[in-house]
Amino acid sequence: MANISLTVNKKQYQIDADPQMPLLWALRDIIGLKGTKFGCGMAQCGACTVHLDGEAVRSCVTLLGRAEGQEIVTIEGISDNTSHPLQKAWIELQVPQCGYCQSGQIMSAAVLLRENPHPTDQDIDEAMMGNLCRCGTYTRIRKAIHRAAEIMNG
Amino acid sequence: MLEHQMIKVAVRKSSLDRRDFLRLSGLSSLGLVLGLGWKSDGQEMIAAGADAVTVKLNPYIIIESSGTISIMNPMPDMGQGTFQSVPALIAEDLEVSLEQIKILQTGGEKEYGRQTAGGSNSIRGQYQKLRTVGAAGKEMLILAASQRWKVPVTDCYASEGIVYHKPTGRSFTYGELAEEASHLPVPQNPQLKDPKDFKILGKNYPRPDVPLKVSGKAVYGIDVELPGMVYASAAHCPVFNSKLINYDDTETMRIKGVKKLVRFQRALGAHKYDAIAVIADTYWAAYQGKLALKTNWDFGGNDSFDTEKYEQTLRDMAGNEGQVVHSDGDFENAFHSAPVQITALYELPMLSHSPMEPQNCTAQWHGKDLVEVWVSSQGADRVKSEISKNLDIPADNIKVNILFSGGGFGRRLYNDYAVEAASIARELETPVKLIWTREEDTQLGPFRPPTFSAMKAGLAADGKPLAFQHKVISPSMGSTLEDKKDTSGESSSMTEGISTQAYELPNMKNEYVFSQIHIPLAAWRSVTSSTVAFAHECFIDEMAVRAGKDPLDYRLETLLTKPSDTKRLLLKLKEVSHWEKPLPDGWGRGVAQYEFFAGLGGYVVEVSSKDRSSIHIEKVYMVIDLGTVVNPDTVALQVEGAATMALTAATKSAITFKNGQTRQTNFHNYPLVRINEMPDVEVHIIAEGGPKIRGVGEPGLPPFAPALANAIFAATGKRIRKLPFNINQV
Numbered sequence: 001m002a003n004i005s006l007t008v009n010k011k012q013y014q015i016d017a018d019p020q021m022p023l024l025w026a027l028r029d030i031i032g033l034k035g036t037k038f039g040c041g042m043a044q045c046g047a048c049t050v051h052l053d054g055e056a057v058r059s060c061v062t063l064l065g066r067a068e069g070q071e072i073v074t075i076e077g078i079s080d081n082t083s084h085p086l087q088k089a090w091i092e093l094q095v096p097q098c099g100y101c102q103s104g105q106i107m108s109a110a111v112l113l114r115e116n117p118h119p120t121d122q123d124i125d126e127a128m129m130g131n132l133c134r135c136g137t138y139t140r141i142r143k144a145i146h147r148a149a150e151i152m153n154g
Numbered sequence: 155m156l157e158h159q160m161i162k163v164a165v166r167k168s169s170l171d172r173r174d175f176l177r178l179s180g181l182s183s184l185g186l187v188l189g190l191g192w193k194s195d196g197q198e199m200i201a202a203g204a205d206a207v208t209v210k211l212n213p214y215i216i217i218e219s220s221g222t223i224s225i226m227n228p229m230p231d232m233g234q235g236t237f238q239s240v241p242a243l244i245a246e247d248l249e250v251s252l253e254q255i256k257i258l259q260t261g262g263e264k265e266y267g268r269q270t271a272g273g274s275n276s277i278r279g280q281y282q283k284l285r286t287v288g289a290a291g292k293e294m295l296i297l298a299a300s301q302r303w304k305v306p307v308t309d310c311y312a313s314e315g316i317v318y319h320k321p322t323g324r325s326f327t328y329g330e331l332a333e334e335a336s337h338l339p340v341p342q343n344p345q346l347k348d349p350k351d352f353k354i355l356g357k358n359y360p361r362p363d364v365p366l367k368v369s370g371k372a373v374y375g376i377d378v379e380l381p382g383m384v385y386a387s388a389a390h391c392p393v394f395n396s397k398l399i400n401y402d403d404t405e406t407m408r409i410k411g412v413k414k415l416v417r418f419q420r421a422l423g424a425h426k427y428d429a430i431a432v433i434a435d436t437y438w439a440a441y442q443g444k445l446a447l448k449t450n451w452d453f454g455g456n457d458s459f460d461t462e463k464y465e466q467t468l469r470d471m472a473g474n475e476g477q478v479v480h481s482d483g484d485f486e487n488a489f490h491s492a493p494v495q496i497t498a499l500y501e502l503p504m505l506s507h508s509p510m511e512p513q514n515c516t517a518q519w520h521g522k523d524l525v526e527v528w529v530s531s532q533g534a535d536r537v538k539s540e541i542s543k544n545l546d547i548p549a550d551n552i553k554v555n556i557l558f559s560g561g562g563f564g565r566r567l568y569n570d571y572a573v574e575a576a577s578i579a580r581e582l583e584t585p586v587k588l589i590w591t592r593e594e595d596t597q598l599g600p601f602r603p604p605t606f607s608a609m610k611a612g613l614a615a616d617g618k619p620l621a622f623q624h625k626v627i628s629p630s631m632g633s634t635l636e637d638k639k640d641t642s643g644e645s646s647s648m649t650e651g652i653s654t655q656a657y658e659l660p661n662m663k664n665e666y667v668f669s670q671i672h673i674p675l676a677a678w679r680s681v682t683s684s685t686v687a688f689a690h691e692c693f694i695d696e697m698a699v700r701a702g703k704d705p706l707d708y709r710l711e712t713l714l715t716k717p718s719d720t721k722r723l724l725l726k727l728k729e730v731s732h733w734e735k736p737l738p739d740g741w742g743r744g745v746a747q748y749e750f751f752a753g754l755g756g757y758v759v760e761v762s763s764k765d766r767s768s769i770h771i772e773k774v775y776m777v778i779d780l781g782t783v784v785n786p787d788t789v790a791l792q793v794e795g796a797a798t799m800a801l802t803a804a805t806k807s808a809i810t811f812k813n814g815q816t817r818q819t820n821f822h823n824y825p826l827v828r829i830n831e832m833p834d835v836e837v838h839i840i841a842e843g844g845p846k847i848r849g850v851g852e853p854g855l856p857p858f859a860p861a862l863a864n865a866i867f868a869a870t871g872k873r874i875r876k877l878p879f880n881i882n883q884v
Binding site for chain 2: 001017018021022025028029030032033034035036037038039040041042044045047074075076079082086087090091094095096097098099100101102103106124125126128129131132133134135136137138139140141142
């Protein structure tokens, strides 16, 4: 166990935890941010995607020790009142079904749009391939990312 | 017909003079509770304390004098949209908007009747009943207002939770009227709205759970947190029916945070499987403790089970005479004397449901007699009955809290994980959250049953069918889950729909050959239709090809000479898919439909192949026949999802066993279709009203794979008879 300091959604946390614990479980069970989901535990499904210094990472395999001192952003931190263009587009196109994977989908899409404000279908497929959806919302996700790009680009 | 019967049922069973106030936990003030319903034991009110009153009626509508309106939703939401569509049935006739109401989930209380979402039954099972509940409430509120104003009731109307006096424009909110309304008799036969006046039903009404689900605020079972809660991670044996001989927890107990171990049994149907849980103050510690645990299992010989051998057994049984499940005319004679005879064997595999949220449940005992659980489940009533049965406590001593489910697909009909959590919690002083790993979810079942289908058809020289046989060879869900040894009662669920398609097939004799298995098998989205429809609809295609006919025209002109819903569906598919438009070289299109207990749907799939081996899906058209539609956009979503799940089932991994355990463990070796593999799906809904309301969640699944395989045949000449297949190399 060690004293670890984390910056999550611009807030400082001091936690006492095993540095080998994946960031996912610290976010969920210690800090109490439950929007980031557990799906597979081996970086196969993307449900646990968060931003670590601006990059999309799978928090289920990101050790706490590696996350220390970096800017962590979770789904709860991307906007207040669901005002992020992706959230607006997701609502407009009614993307989610069960919704369990959607935090991770949105976190991956946010990095894509920041790097590429005008993605093609192929760009979207490449950026979003790491995020599984068992309910099958893929075609809507593709449309919603295009729509979010439109909203973002005014 | 169906609709008419449902009205009669609702009226006969309605509680006609119910008026009760109650205070439910979480409600700030007294108000109106009403419902029409199932008088289970004749008692209207069983307790009236200072803090709570329990009323034996169906309290679907709760109006507090503060104005808050709550609607009880009996159907858990696992992504199929019931969080919006079921309360909408009440809200429409109550004249409230969905923005005005709080939606509360029922917890398996008897007065709500069935509370299980399954069989695509939520809307069709609740439509008439809940609309009637809403309409009765509105009439009582209007009557209360007219009495207060001393004006004719016909001068009053309701809109958006307010009753208006038309001539003067005076108004009262529902909250202001609730107490008076509750003293009025419940109308026996309230007037339902004319569908042309609908504000919610039939519209693409936004779902209230969507904003929660895009902001991380939706609470799933796995997100529940209680004061003092500990975590559990459990060791189950991946070889079914193994006994835990002993274990060594030396390493486990060295892990910081691990508190203790609890031995328990996993109850699944009639089975009890040994298991042991590691309890710790974080999930991570519990999981590490489980990894460090050394367990010693007696496999009891079950470690020899092997899928390849089992499939050979099924293949060998294809020639056996089965139990006849349908017989019309003289199949043997007609088949043997037919000028053209076709036979084929289709092989469909075992699969896992694999919802994105791994199984989990949080449980807490309040003293020795009462247990409370928080769980993602498809049915609060089933959670209750399973815990009651397996822990031997009265159902009334169990409180069930249903959260959003991260997928269901049939898996969450079986609440083994809830019974587990309750069993573990009984040994603890604190609440406990049990979380399965993805590996457990993939390996422990229950699985979709594998089915093999031996098909035979005799055709006349002009291609007309003279004889037809679909023989299903498979283990059965009933035999594995409920330990029923009698195979005669199981065939109907294992031969779903094979004898009831609208096709005019003379001399049809369908059979079922039962095969024993010890692996637990269960309903998987669209149940047995998810497998037998593939054989059925691909074989119809084979018949069309032998008859030298276009597969869609063969269905329409040779097999469906009389009007039917299926014919209407296929005609619509022909139109929307531009079936007659020529395709480029290397392309092919395929069609399939299937009608079964859940409903009726059909697809046309277009594929292309540059090399007659690697397949690209170009376009997917789907038509679903519903009769009545509540939310067209939700229907489209469900079909898009069913097509995705069907594509995974057709082209990704089966669940296979070696040495008694599944080879597949997680998404790296049990992959799902990813975004780059999923084509657009164009969904068309037939909803021309009428009494028949069909299901939404499942009918999009069975016909997808046969339409795809039929398209692949059209493009490449290769007939696929075994799933899954490699779409990059057929």
